[in-house]
Amino acid sequence: MDTVIENSTKIIATLGKLFKRDDSMPEFEVLSKGLCDIEVTGFDNWNGGTDIYGIFCRLPIDVYSKYEHEIQSIEQSIRKKAEMIFRIYPNCWVGEVVISPELSGEMDGKAYTFSxxxxxxxxxxxxxxxxxxxxxxxxxxxxxxxxxxxxxxxxxxxxxxxxxxxxxxxxxxxxxxxxxxxxxxxxxxxxxxxxxxxxxxxxxxxNLKSKVINPVFEEPTGWGRVDRSVGEIKLRLTQASTEEQYQAIGLLCRETLISIAQEVFIEEVHPILDGVTVSKTDAKRMLEAYIAHELSGSSNEQVRKHAKASLALANDLTHKRTAEYRLAALCAEATNAVVNIIAIISGRRDPR
Missing domain, CATH: 1.20.120 (Four Helix Bundle (Hemerythrin (Met), subunit A))
Known part of the structure; x- marks a missing residue:
């Protein structure tokens, strides 16, 4: 059992107490009222291998709205404090803290007050x-x-x-x-x-109309970390206006590809095409192996080409310095295409 994941509830509670002690009420309210999880988001080969963790907090819309203008500073504050706690866990560090509004089915078909x-x-x-x-x-x-x-x-x-x-x-x-x-x-x-x-x-x-991340499939995939990332990409693409914010979208897209690769790739079932030893964060090789295995045969050749092309575009864009809206939007769209393609291949889009 992953010790960090096993202790995630205690870590979140300790963080909350530390912020309450310091009278930092925004951070305390986020941690105490939000649904907070800690998950592995990546792996680094440095120092014999280091696990990277993310802290994800989903807030009721009223709490999110209350601190909407401070979200990024609250994320940075929580991450900095969490680094102190993570010092007791060897070869582990906090890669990101993501605060997002809790998704609600009540918004389906919503007629906005103003068009x-x-x-x-x-x-x-x-x-x-x-x-x-x-x-x-x-x-x-x-x-x-x-x-x-x-x-x-x-x-x-x-x-x-x-x-x-x-x-x-x-x-x-x-x-x-x-x-x-x-x-x-x-x-x-x-x-x-x-x-x-x-x-x-x-x-x-x-650009609101062009920023619909998932026009065909509105339902989540069921992969919690993937769905959270896609929702966060959509939200940040709508709000981004600076170079740093557009670059952050590229990083989120990269983490989304890693997350979905880790959901479907099975080393014993999906052989890596070039035979190299794959790391936990090599989304491109893992997804290429998955696509090649699950869409094998001549009858799937065109579908396989489309899937691989979407993956290649998304992978390329996530490694660019997406410092403007168009690149960030293309990156988001390509990443979303890969998510839906993999979800379809895996059967997660089949009619229930």
Whole structure:
């Protein structure tokens, strides 16, 4: 029995107590109210072999929403604290902490309060108003109530899609305080600031329809770690706006391929094609062996080629520095294709 996995409940409880002791309530609430698991996510050949673990916390939507803007910092904080505990386990280290909203079947067929087109229009109107009042347009007192009403609608439209509102100016007087403090001395600087503020949100909303990770199969595969990773990829692709965030999607895709390879590959059944000794994280070789064995024979040649091509694309993209949306989206789509192909081959997509 894996000692870390065996002690996972105690590790999570100890982490929670340490954060409560330090009066770090966000971390404590995540660990105490979330469904937290520790799982093996990889293997490193360094120092005779090192197991890499991930801590995964699925939060009720109300708790996730409460800390949505702090998720990455909370993940880093928990990981840092966990490293102290993991020192007692030889050849083990914490590779990642992932906090995500708990999936709910109640969202199936949900009719959003605002359509994508309506949400885009609201964002464009808000952007235009902020520029207008700061560049000689209407007086704030005449349009502030309209701005605040629209801000509530935008917040609702973004929140129900699990997206972050990067415009933190709750009213136009707050915005006035920003542009009048000397940091935005002229009209051009104010236009640029507002455009950069709304740019990532507008791009994310425009791409919502193309960011459906699994358009054919909406049901999870049943492989917990794989389904969690796919859900996390979808969420982060929707929210990403920086180079580091896009690169993180590539890393998640790589871990997803490793996870599904570890689910289906059986060394005694699926011989490695080039005969090398395969490591626990060599997803490409493991999945190639699985595909070759499960889709053997001339009748499966075209299906085998498609599966191998999807795997090759996903593997290539996960090793690139995915510093922009398009590469990250392609990486997510290719990875999802591999997940579904393997799920189909394994019988997990068969009608029940």
């Amino acid at each position: 994508v087109e309506e949400l885009l229009e609201l964002l464009e109107q808000q952007k235009a108003m902020m520029i207008s009042v700061s560049t000689g347009g209407p007086m704030i007192k005449t349009v502030n109530s309209e701005y605040k009403e629209r801000a509530e609608m935008i917040e609702e439209g973004l929140l129900e899609r699990g997206m972050v509102n990067t415009n933190q100016f709750e009213d136009l007087w707050t915005w006035h305080g920003k542009w009048s403090d000397g940091s935005l001395p002229n009209y051009a600087s104010r236009r640029k600031f507002v455009s950069e503020l709304f740019g990532p949100m507008l791009e994310a909303v425009k």
